[in-house]
Amino acid sequence: MKEFEYYIGPQHLGVSGNFGIIVKVDGDTIVEARANPGYLHRAFEKLMERRYFVSNISLICRVCVFDPDPQEAAYCMAVEEIANIEIPERAKWIRTMILELSRISSHLIYLGSLTSTLGLYTVMQWAITDRDYILDLLEMITGGRVYHIFMQPGGVRRDLPEGFNTAAKNVINKLKSRLTDYYNIIFNSNIFINRMKGVGILTPDYAISTGVTGPNLRACGYKIDVRRDDPYLVYPKLDFDIPVLHNGDMYDRALLRMKEIEQSIAILEQILDKMPEGSVWNPVPNPLKWEVPKGECFSRVESARGELGYYMVSNGTNKPYRVHVKGPSITHGILVLEEILKGQRLADISPILFSLDVCPPSIDR
Amino acid sequence: MYEELKIDLENKFSISFEVMRERRIKIIIDKKQAIPFLSYIKSKGFIHLTAISCVDWIEEGKFEIVYHLWSYSNKIHIILKTKIDRKNPLFETASFVYPVAQTFERDIHEMFGVDFKGNKRQIPFILEDWDAAPPMRKDFDPVNYSKEHFETEQYTEEIETKVRKSQRFRE
Amino acid sequence: MTGLGRFGQLKSLWVTYFVTGCGGIELLPVITSRFDAERFGIITMATPRQSDVLVVSGFITVKTLRRIIRTYEQMHNPKYVVALGACTINGGIYWDSYSTADKLELYLPVDVYIAGCMPRPEAIFMGFGHLMAMIKDGKADGWKRYKENYEWYKKNQDKACGGGKKWRVRDV
Numbered sequence: 001m002k003e004f005e006y007y008i009g010p011q012h013l014g015v016s017g018n019f020g021i022i023v024k025v026d027g028d029t030i031v032e033a034r035a036n037p038g039y040l041h042r043a044f045e046k047l048m049e050r051r052y053f054v055s056n057i058s059l060i061c062r063v064c065v066f067d068p069d070p071q072e073a074a075y076c077m078a079v080e081e082i083a084n085i086e087i088p089e090r091a092k093w094i095r096t097m098i099l100e101l102s103r104i105s106s107h108l109i110y111l112g113s114l115t116s117t118l119g120l121y122t123v124m125q126w127a128i129t130d131r132d133y134i135l136d137l138l139e140m141i142t143g144g145r146v147y148h149i150f151m152q153p154g155g156v157r158r159d160l161p162e163g164f165n166t167a168a169k170n171v172i173n174k175l176k177s178r179l180t181d182y183y184n185i186i187f188n189s190n191i192f193i194n195r196m197k198g199v200g201i202l203t204p205d206y207a208i209s210t211g212v213t214g215p216n217l218r219a220c221g222y223k224i225d226v227r228r229d230d231p232y233l234v235y236p237k238l239d240f241d242i243p244v245l246h247n248g249d250m251y252d253r254a255l256l257r258m259k260e261i262e263q264s265i266a267i268l269e270q271i272l273d274k275m276p277e278g279s280v281w282n283p284v285p286n287p288l289k290w291e292v293p294k295g296e297c298f299s300r301v302e303s304a305r306g307e308l309g310y311y312m313v314s315n316g317t318n319k320p321y322r323v324h325v326k327g328p329s330i331t332h333g334i335l336v337l338e339e340i341l342k343g344q345r346l347a348d349i350s351p352i353l354f355s356l357d358v359c360p361p362s363i364d365r
Numbered sequence: 366m367y368e369e370l371k372i373d374l375e376n377k378f379s380i381s382f383e384v385m386r387e388r389r390i391k392i393i394i395d396k397k398q399a400i401p402f403l404s405y406i407k408s409k410g411f412i413h414l415t416a417i418s419c420v421d422w423i424e425e426g427k428f429e430i431v432y433h434l435w436s437y438s439n440k441i442h443i444i445l446k447t448k449i450d451r452k453n454p455l456f457e458t459a460s461f462v463y464p465v466a467q468t469f470e471r472d473i474h475e476m477f478g479v480d481f482k483g484n485k486r487q488i489p490f491i492l493e494d495w496d497a498a499p500p501m502r503k504d505f506d507p508v509n510y511s512k513e514h515f516e517t518e519q520y521t522e523e524i525e526t527k528v529r530k531s532q533r534f535r536e
Numbered sequence: 537m538t539g540l541g542r543f544g545q546l547k548s549l550w551v552t553y554f555v556t557g558c559g560g561i562e563l564l565p566v567i568t569s570r571f572d573a574e575r576f577g578i579i580t581m582a583t584p585r586q587s588d589v590l591v592v593s594g595f596i597t598v599k600t601l602r603r604i605i606r607t608y609e610q611m612h613n614p615k616y617v618v619a620l621g622a623c624t625i626n627g628g629i630y631w632d633s634y635s636t637a638d639k640l641e642l643y644l645p646v647d648v649y650i651a652g653c654m655p656r657p658e659a660i661f662m663g664f665g666h667l668m669a670m671i672k673d674g675k676a677d678g679w680k681r682y683k684e685n686y687e688w689y690k691k692n693q694d695k696a697c698g699g700g701k702k703w704r705v706r707d708v
Binding site: 324 | 385386388389412413414415416418420421431433437440442444463464465467468469490491492493500501507
Binding site: 010011018038042047050062065109124129145361 | 552554555556558560561562564565569570595597599603607629630633635653656
């Protein structure tokens with residue numbers, strides 16, 4: 001049969017965000033696929049060299065739109081390591097709480113989008129509504145729903161308001177009572193078991209050699225997590241489990257994120273009980289004139305999609321010399337996607353793309 | 366553990382080894398020994414290449430290629446730095462050792478203009494139909510390019526002076 | 537268009553599903569069940585051939601601008617454009633970037649601007665309410681301006697996106 005070339009472009013219901021894929025098709029089977037990023041390129045790394053160290057925080061939370069808080073945490077950890085600043089205890093607990101809230105909200109968008117590509121639109125309505133309760137909590141602390149700009153070198157901006165503990169416990173109880181509904185409608189239903197098991201398999205050797213990290217690697221059988229291997233903030237003092245599954249197909253990747261939501265809820269309950277009192281910010285010099293000493297460092301954080309790294313070089317002035325942002329999707333979205341799509345059918349392109357959890361703005365920066 | 370690694374590596378290659386803090390090591394190496402070093406260190410357990418970055422030191426006249434390596438078994442991160450010439454930037458590819466290096470080298474080729482010999486896929490990655498200088502170099506000015514190609518909103522004289530006065534710490 | 541036609545269109549505005557930038561993250565709560573937009577007749581549609589409104593949500597890069605113009609020209613008259621966010625007005629936070637265009641009015645005729653970074657879902661509803669009032673009075677005529685001043689729009693588009701290249705008919 002003849003081969004056709006299709007352009008699954010940016011204006012499409014089956015692509016997450018603004019991303020393109022070019023496929024060559026023989027009948028209904030894919031012969032070759034090529035990823036086409038670059039629609040969201042804003043040149044962050046060039047813009048960051050022209051702004052002060054503190055002004056950059058309002059830029060970098062727009063690098064990954066779905067969970068913006070790990071970017072702020074990694075940037076602040078990099079600046080604090082070069083300039084040798086310590087942050088107070090209460091600030092570390094507040095930062096950890098915000099990171100876990102952002103992880104739950106990103107996994108809820110994942111569940112809603114994945115099932116809507118397979119035809120079930122109910123879960124999207126449930127998931128985005130449940131995520132809104134978490135955004136209300138974040139608005140109570142920081143003032144903004146989507147972009148928070150709350151962490152800064154030296155700590156966080158302000159303390160938690162009154163009445164926060166009761167509001168947080170209400171939201172956590174509400175989320176816990178909704179989890180059985182999600183299990184019943186997605187993971188116990190025959191349609192999804194037949195559609196998702198055995199599709200889009202990622203073998204363990206290929207995953208390690210192509211640099212896959214995060215929940216996609218834990219669904220292949222490796223128990224690797226940055227919160228255990230390279231600990232930061234308050235994670236050594238908390239008691240949580242790291243779930244691992246073994247098949248590496250779409251069903252396991254979705255089930256693993258469901259279990260991670262449960263673990264994050266357990267972490268949040270511990271944080272609300274054990275948080276100490278104290279100040280939330282150590283004073284740093286006047287941010288418009290602060291000259292950071294010479295040096296370089298690499299800081300690493302576990303975001304909802306994988307391992308996020310910042311490489312920062314400073315040469316003694318009040319602006320950074322070079323910042324390199326390495327997001328988790330640059331390995332998932334280009335080489336891994338092109339390899340997994342060979343031999344699959346046309347109707348499975350967008351479920352596979354959504355199940356790898358590719359975030360296009362963090363490839364293009 | 367850092368002492369054994371230091372003695373082992375200094376016997377085989379001529380490097381400068383520094384321990385920055387716990388779990389971070391910085392190694393500076395000459396450009397001819399960089400790819401053999403990567404093959405050797407992969408067999409010692411550093412199987413994960415996190416990223417490859419490039420820094421433009423314009424006063425010295427050199428580009429600096431930085432490899433970030435992580436070992437899952439020893440939990441150590443190595444920052445490996447080597448310098449190449451800026452006027453004629455040629456280097457070798459690392460994708461025969463780590464397959465994931467192909468994407469990062471494609472990105473550096475587009476943004477800085479470095480040519481990696483042996484990388485078969487140095488085609489445009491993010492920019493489309495770009496015909497000016499490589500944009501991440503230090504002598505490319507983004508404000509000039511933006512003013513030439515894109516017009517912006519014109520305000521009246523009074524609003525323009527008010528806005529400029531309130532942003533006096535921006536150049 | 538007659539009064540009855542305008543009444544029919546403003547009660548059922550269909551939006552092309554094209555997530556062009558950051559602003560798409562606040563379009564998701566608008567179309568689901570907490571802030572429900574379907575009670576006003578607004579739903580998302582997969583193809584531009586059967587929709588009325590194009591929502592440009594957020595910043596505009598040059599690579600996306602070529603696709604936005606092709607999508608806009610495939611829609612049938614009468615059609616409307618809603619610009620979301622501060623980046624479409626004067627460049628916003630990316631004013632000095634070499635890859636984002638600063639002002640959307642030079643390339644496409646805009647009917648309603650919604651300010652904010654990101655605008656809240658309640659603000660998006662107010663913007664659509666203004667659009668419906670403008671349609672009822674007959675003042676939302678961006679598509680007529682595009683037809684009459686096409687030479688001026690084409691000159692600006694060629695300056696930003698590259699004139700001699702064949703992106704208007706090429707399939708990439």
